[in-house]
Amino acid sequence: MTETDTPKSARKPRWTPLEMGLFTVVSLFLIIIVILMVLFATQSNEICTTADCTHSASRLIQNMDASVDPCDNFYQYACGGWLKKNVIPETSSRYGVYDILNSNLEVILKGVLEKKVDKEAAAFTKAKTLYNSCINEKLIEQKGGRPLFDMLPDIFDWPIAVDNWETVYGKTWRLEDVLARLNWKYATDVLVSFIVDNDDRDSTSHIIYFDQQTTFGLWSKDHYTCKGRYAKACEVYEQFMFDLAKLIRTDRGLKFNEAEIKAEVKRVVDLEKDIINATDPPEFRRDPMFLYNRIELGTLNRIFSFEIDSQRFNWSYFTAKIMDNVNIKVPESEKIINYSPRYYGKLKNVLAKYTKRDLQNYVVWRFLMKMVRALSRAYRNTRNYFLQVQSGATSEDTVWRRCALLVNRNLDNAVGRLYVQEAFSDNSKQLMEELIKDIREVFISNLNDLSWMDEKTKKAAEEKARAIRQRIGYSEDIMNDEYLNNEYKDLNFSAEEYFKNILHSMEHWTKKDLQKLREKVNKNKWSIGAAVINAFYSANSNEIVFPAGILQPPFFSKGQPKSLNYGGIGMVIGHEIVHGFDDIGRSYDKDGKLKVWWTPGSTKKFLDLSRCIANQYSRFSWDLADGLHLNGDITLNENIADNGGIRLAYQAYKKFVKRNGEELPLPGIDLSHDQLFFLNFAQIWCESYRPEQAINSIEMDVHSPMLFRVLGSLQNFPEFAKAFNCKKSSNMVSDNVCRVW
Template sequence: MYSLLLSLILFSPTTNHEIPDCESHSDIFKDSRTIFFPNVRSEIVEDVLTIRINISNHEKFKDNRKCSKDADEQLFWHKSMDRSEIRTLQSKIMQKYMDLNADPCVDFYQYACGNWKKYFHIPPDRSAYDTFEIIRENLDVVLNDILRHNSEDDSNEAPLIETLFEYSVDCNDTTDATVKAKMFYESCMNEEQIAKRGGTPLLEIIDLLGGWPLLSQKKKPFDLFQLLARLRLLTNDVLISQWIGPDMKNANQYIVHIDQPTLGLPSRDYFLDPKNIRYIRAYKILILDTAKLLGADLSDAEADVDKMVDFETKLAAIMASSEERRNISEIYLKTDLSSMTLYFPQYDWKRYFDLVLGPSVNLRTPVAVYCVKYLLDLVQLLSNTDKITIQNYLIWRFVRQRINNLDYRFLALKQRFNYVMFGREKAPERWQFCVGQVNAHLGMALGAMFVEKHFDSSSKSDTIAMTHALMTSFKAILQESSWLDEHTKQYAKMKVESMDLKIGFPDFVLNRTELAMRYYDVTISRDCFFENVLGILRHSSRAEQKKLGCDVNRTLWSTSPAVVNAYYSRNKNQIMFPAGILQPPFYHKHFPKALNFGGIGVVIGHEITHGFDDKGRLFDQQGNLMMWWRESAIRNFYEKAQCIIDQYSQYVLPQLKVPIDGYLTQGENIADNGGLKEAFRAYETWTEANPKADECLPGLNLTSKQLFFLNFAQVWCGQQKIEEAKNRMKTSVHSPGIFRIIGVLRNSIEFAREFECEENSRMNPLNKCIIW
């Protein structure tokens, strides 16, 4: 028996990205919050790691976050600190998290993060708290400081919602984009004005959409495809998901994509598993109470809500599971609009696309479909469901997103629902919410201000150099791989060398004229937060419309510079590291290189490896879905991937009674394992070239290579509530955080060597799973 601290990776972003992903991509923090459970006991029996968790669902946590400028982590933003001060500070932080009584060869997670819970607890406005959340909060403090200095612009023109559904607009607002971002922030922070307006802004747009029958028993004409099209123009994907993005088999061409949608709960399992009845009940209460605030008569509404949720449950039942959709080539169907009308004649595709895409669409417009069976089954479901229920459901899904932009009464309903779903006891502070809203909706404008004030250009050049070092490392691993034939090796090498690097920020954000042009059709008012959001959503769909018929612009960035994440795009063979992640503990120019390679270096390696995981390997160097592997290499890959699948499938969370899905998480597990190995090799190469470099941290009696592994592990320190753990185990493509550490290090020959772990010890088993 021995003790482990359990962390899980969460996706609970501070921003609410409502624009569908236009490219297939992977990111290292898709579930981007790390957490652990206190009071964990674990044991290994026949190499099966079992975690026993003791935690109360109703445990209250004290909010003891350190958001002041004198907090240790905040000090890194003080540019005046010199090299010695930075290293002393980082050593202090790393030491206080460690449990030096733990044996690193028995439980490296406990060794690296054993004391983390002594310094941090889950705040009441979070369902999890972790290293990434600290990084995000530090960044949010900096962004808030930028935004709260009010704009001096006197304009206050209100956006016109009547023009939202027009294909083209006359607006050409050349106001500085950073001014618009600050005005948008002011409108979000103006709670008095938001409360004064109440639900009126939402009721006005509902009326434009044709009304919500739940609010009135008066029947109005219902046009399904007009409503679906209008919802898409506001970036809502209900019943079907549709977007413009690179074609998987011709990555230089933008085409229309059609797929099954998301649901009102995190996954289809919430609707289909009878054990989730409490979540369904909370969902119904959220709908009813929202409708009541908007004026519905609850005596008539309850039966309608039951019908809506029953319809959504049937919708969940006809959707394919994640496992069924994992093989991309099997679900991809390339066709065109004319053929779509033959495949699915019950859908008025031409009218829908005329409304959504305007005059540029014609019957020869190419379309990629990923949900043929779903679309066929949806026809039957729609024909067996009354129109009022369908209309009620569609409008509800729109309303669900828009209550974020209303007054405290609606936010209180959302908070009560979040408490049931995720254990979150209160909503975030208003300033945090508004910073997230600006970053989600005007991210390039906010990123421009962040980069100008805080981004050190040396971090960009350092990261580029490290990326090239990691690529060299990966190519060396390729060459050593005896299971790959020479043809596949050479093609893989070409793919690595063709990877497009996006580091820090796009150059145009520093050009005020170009930045203003990006948001030329956005009008912002200090008094109209709700309409501001709708206007920006419509701006986003207009920008998407313009891509159709054009060649793919590989210079475009798909994310704001001021975010803590990293990405790999399969369609573009592109890796992206925004400026927001280039900060401690991932990177600092004064850190020993051991920490930078163990931090951002592993992240870089993770994203590179995504080009060669179970999905990424299906795409060539240009991002085309193409089988470039030889048969022998494919068979060997499957065999090695199965080892990873089997290894991670042994890790079980007994109190949740949910084992890790090793098949579903294999892509991220492969990337984690490959990323660590590549980064360590690149660091070894660097140390050989720089034998006299000072790689020590004061007060830490560890070698530089041991520091590499320690920093790698400490980015996963954290904790979460049981409700969030349940949600993650249902929806996450990442393994729980502890196993992203334990699983990877148990496969690492280099880790065992540097910490002198005896052969067949718990952190150094004889059988290791190695692909890259």
């Protein structure tokens, strides 16, 4: 065989099997390295470009003010853009993200309530009938004050606005009769609050509560000093009552003596001032154990009775006048809860200074204050300037907005069904369940790290946390036409009788509450409708509720980054869970019963840590509110929930990242997802206040103003400073970090 006959393959050098194996391994290794390098290079440059991500980035950028140092004032950094571009509407005293969401919700409600359907459940027809009666301004104007005149004799009329009151009504007048009828028929509690609700010590049963008067014409005790910043409010309050009395007398064709009416108005305001000064301050009413005074009904007659013009007030008679309307007999031996023994003790001396005419003028006035808004414009105008001075708002809401809200309050399940069908995706439920599970588990795991709580209390706290029930979106019951029709079977509205519709609804729902006295508590029933932009914790039920209305951006969206979900609705979830363990919620056990389940040692340490938060927030002052300081005691439970909520949500998010990896960056915003978590948290609280409302919020609201909800929570959370590389000298870094949960 010659060389030229040798095959080409035989002329190649041969590799041994070992060499071939090494070559294969090295080749595969190099290929893998190249692939990983390509993937790394691709991922390092990749951003999230979904519609949800681009919308989220745009919103975050527009609302923030990047020129502000986040370590100096994170609220201004997060909300500066929002505050600059959003003007408070003339109809509002404050305006924030919640208000924008509510405004959008009202548009949806308007659409579903005005939509004509050939055939629909009776419940929806009733909701639309109530709405149509409310927006029928022409007919309301034609009726003027007549609907009010027709019903006033049912509650012994208003002495200021009727002649010969002493002759016509005086001899038959009895305070118990007036107060009872205002309660059961007109949903108005004056002097005495009478409520049937869950028994704090037995969450399966209902019981009668007697309490102090809780609402007044002016908004705080300080207003009734009528000095300084409150002088104008007192002046327009009296003018409101005077103008209404004048209008009623004029429309009734009665003569008008200005001096006499002004004198009677002054007596009414003096009486209300004495009543509010007899009430216990909010700080005194924060301990549910202290409030729970269980006694027999007959004991009220023996210890807390008082006289009006020699007529002795009989608590048993008063109770019977209310409960007879739902066919329930209440004996002298009935166990009741007296929430306000100190108030009732003082009321005796207060009322001794006034006549039955004074009392009648006052109790009917408290009813008229809220009812003028259901009358013609002339009647509403008597109230508008008063509201303007109180809140700073300069005009009424549009009619359709008022009417949509009215129907949602009165037929919340029917409206909730319409809202859910129009605007809510059930896909949200599963993701919410996962968020709640994550945040609940973080709370439970954190218990092990609490050095101030002993093991016995930790174990009970874990049992309570695991027992918290969750409600997401809406009750399945409202998707059933038969259920809705049955719920509203006793409600009947007329499209031509708006004022009467309101009265009818008041009576209906009050009676429904009273009828619960002999019934077991239905723990499966939702306590709130679906079309609500809010979230709730119920201590007596040990449950957290997230209506469909709040499950939307910026709080929540299935498509937006998880950092935003945890910083938004996640913080809200944590907030509501912590409410079960704040200075009020901690008094209730896993079954919602008022019970001592803490050891004395853990209680003392909890109170010491809570005092740190109360003192910290009390040091905040607000220029917009004339430099007033916050009341850290009144806002304590909400501040505890805010501080605990942000911590739980952030820790839960970090665990999510550990399980699933880092999220892709958002387009156009050079912030890490840790930073985006805090940014979205702050932006859900963006809000502007009028100066009048800024003062009111400090004096009355159990929540801190939005600015301080953000600053206080983040100053107490070192992970925030770490995320933004804040120096120890920064304003957002506290020298004395307060922490409970």
